[in-house]
Amino acid sequence: MPKFSFSRRHLLASLALGATLFTHGLSHAQAPEKITFLTSWYAQAEHGGFYQALATGLYQKAGLDVTLKMGGPQINGLQLLTAGQADLIMGYDFQVMSAVEKGLPVTTVAASFQTDLQGMLTHDDVKSLADLKGKTILVATSGRSSWWPWLKAKYGYIDEQSKPYTFNLQPFFADKNTAQQAYPSSEPFQAQKANEPAKFFLFAHEGYPPYGTTIVTTQDMMKSKPDTVKRFVRATMEGWVSYFKNPAAGNALIKKDNPNMSDEQLSFALQQLKDLKVLSSGDAAKSGVGTITEARWKKTYEYLVTEKLIKPETPWRNAFNLDAIKDVHVMP
Numbered sequence: 001m002p003k004f005s006f007s008r009r010h011l012l013a014s015l016a017l018g019a020t021l022f023t024h025g026l027s028h029a030q031a032p033e034k035i036t037f038l039t040s041w042y043a044q045a046e047h048g049g050f051y052q053a054l055a056t057g058l059y060q061k062a063g064l065d066v067t068l069k070m071g072g073p074q075i076n077g078l079q080l081l082t083a084g085q086a087d088l089i090m091g092y093d094f095q096v097m098s099a100v101e102k103g104l105p106v107t108t109v110a111a112s113f114q115t116d117l118q119g120m121l122t123h124d125d126v127k128s129l130a131d132l133k134g135k136t137i138l139v140a141t142s143g144r145s146s147w148w149p150w151l152k153a154k155y156g157y158i159d160e161q162s163k164p165y166t167f168n169l170q171p172f173f174a175d176k177n178t179a180q181q182a183y184p185s186s187e188p189f190q191a192q193k194a195n196e197p198a199k200f201f202l203f204a205h206e207g208y209p210p211y212g213t214t215i216v217t218t219q220d221m222m223k224s225k226p227d228t229v230k231r232f233v234r235a236t237m238e239g240w241v242s243y244f245k246n247p248a249a250g251n252a253l254i255k256k257d258n259p260n261m262s263d264e265q266l267s268f269a270l271q272q273l274k275d276l277k278v279l280s281s282g283d284a285a286k287s288g289v290g291t292i293t294e295a296r297w298k299k300t301y302e303y304l305v306t307e308k309l310i311k312p313e314t315p316w317r318n319a320f321n322l323d324a325i326k327d328v329h330v331m332p
Contacts, residue, residue, distance in 0.1 A: 008023045012018045032065040038070045038086040043258035045247075045269030046213055047090070047184055049112055051257075052250030053239025062231040072259055073325055078106060079216060088232060090118075091216030093209075093300050093319070094146050101314040105219040109324040110290040112240055113212030113278035115204030118147050121172065121182035124197040129206060130155050138165035138172065138180035145179075149307040150208055170196070184276060185269030192268070202276055208301040211292060212278060221322050237290040237330035240279055244270070244332075280332035288329040292320055312323070 011029060012159040030092055033190055039047050050068055053059050059066040069086065078099055091108060093116075099106050120137075133155055139148050139162045151157050163171075165180055169190050172180050182188060191198040205210075215233060222229055243250045251266050273279065283291040293316070301316040303309075310316075 002162035010055050011045035011149070025098060025278075032060060032063050034065045034067070035059075035088065035232060036067045037232075038069045038071055038075075038077050038080060038089040039153045040090040040092070040117070042070055042215075042260070043100070043254040045192060045251075045254070045262060045266050045273065046183075047116065048243040048247055048250045048254065048270065049203070049236055049240030049249055051088075052243035052247065053235045053252040055249035056094075056233040056239070056242060059232070059240070059329045062235040062237065064232060066232070068253075068257070068326065077106065078216075079081040081106060081216065087221060088215055088217045091214045092212065093211055093297070096214075096319045097300065097304055097310055097314065097316060101310045105215055107222060107318045108211075108214045108216050108239070108292065108316060109218050109222065109229055110215045111292050112214065112236070112290065113273075114280075114282040114284050114291070114292060115276070115277065115278050116208060116210040116212045117183050117200065117202070118143075118204075119182055119184060120179055121191065121198055122179040122186045122199050122201065123176050125176070126179065126199060129201050129203075129261045129328065132179050133157060134161060136175065136178040137162050138178065139163070139291075140165040140167070140181060143181050145309060147203055148207060150203070150303060150307070153307070154206065162201045172196075180219055183263065188272070189265055189268045200272075205276075209296065209303055211296065215290075219318070219321075222323065226323060228329070233290060233324045234247060234330060237288065237328060240289055241330060241332060244274065244279060284332055288325075289332050290325050290330065292322065292325060294320070294322070 037050060044053065055070060056067055071090065074303065077091065078095065079088045080086050082104055092106065096106055096108050122132065137157065148162065169187060172178050173194060173196055182200060184202065187200060188200045215236065216228055247270055254266065255261050276282055279289055295322050297316065305312050
């Protein structure tokens with residue numbers, strides 16, 4: 001029988017290490033780190049991964065005590081982030097790039113979706129976005145400084161064919177020659193409820209560059225608490241994978257925060273997200289959910305400069321930080 005020697009020094013060292021690990025684990029369990037995350041709108045399926053991570057204990061497992069706060073029309077997420085009222089927020093690439101141009105110390109650390117969710121609702125006779133040249137297109141004010149210049153450049157649309165979108169679908173229903181901006185879970189759902197045959201075209205499938213439902217924090221947070229940010233990102237991406245498999249837990253919290261959200265719309269929205277492959281397409285297929293890349297950000301920067309939406313000297317690389325997502329590899 002082989003003989004093993006174990007010195008008293010080794011024994012004491014092992015006991016000391018065990019005590020340290022136990023104490024660390026105990027304190028970790030007793031005092032999870034408090035994190036406040038602010039969404040961009042009222043709770044909905046597009047926020048499902050965050051709510052799922054909270055509902056199923058993924059944040060808690062990561063040593064985080066996460067509070068999810070809803071955004072809304074009167075809430076400026078970047079302002080609250082830079083004022084220290086939130087640790088991380090749900091962001092948008094153009095918004096962050098513009099903030100960086102102004103010198104705000106914010107940065108994007110992950111993207112829930114590989115594609116932005118902005119698109120167009122058309123009547124069912126329309127075969128492609130190119131068919132809308134010459135038709136009336138309803139565009140909200142915010143769209144005129146984001147996706148509308150991209151559409152004009154790509155399809156030859158002109159400003160004269162656009163009219164204001166007032167978030168009322170009646171003008172669309174009343175005129176077969178009208179199309180309007182839309183999100184996959186909202187306007188198409190309303191059209192379905194009204195028994196109005198319609199199609200939805202996602203701009204990203206035609207090359208529109210920004211990511212969707214991103215996670216944004218301050219540059220100071222990334223420097224001072226990189227592990228905290230990484231744990232939040234990992235747990236969130238695990239939440240998204242879980243939500244796409246069985247959304248019941250996350251939906252319960254969504255409806256608690258937003259009682260106006262119905263099971264029918266949540267189900268419709270999730271199916272749309274699955275059909276459009278927003279979670280698993282592009283770089284996420286090989287690098288994992290949440291992936292962002294410099295190459296994609298460069299495309300966004302180049303588009304914004306071309307359309308004179310930001311200045312060429314904007315330090316665009318400050319708009320993103322790859323450290324929190326690069327080793328996460330949560331596969332869809």
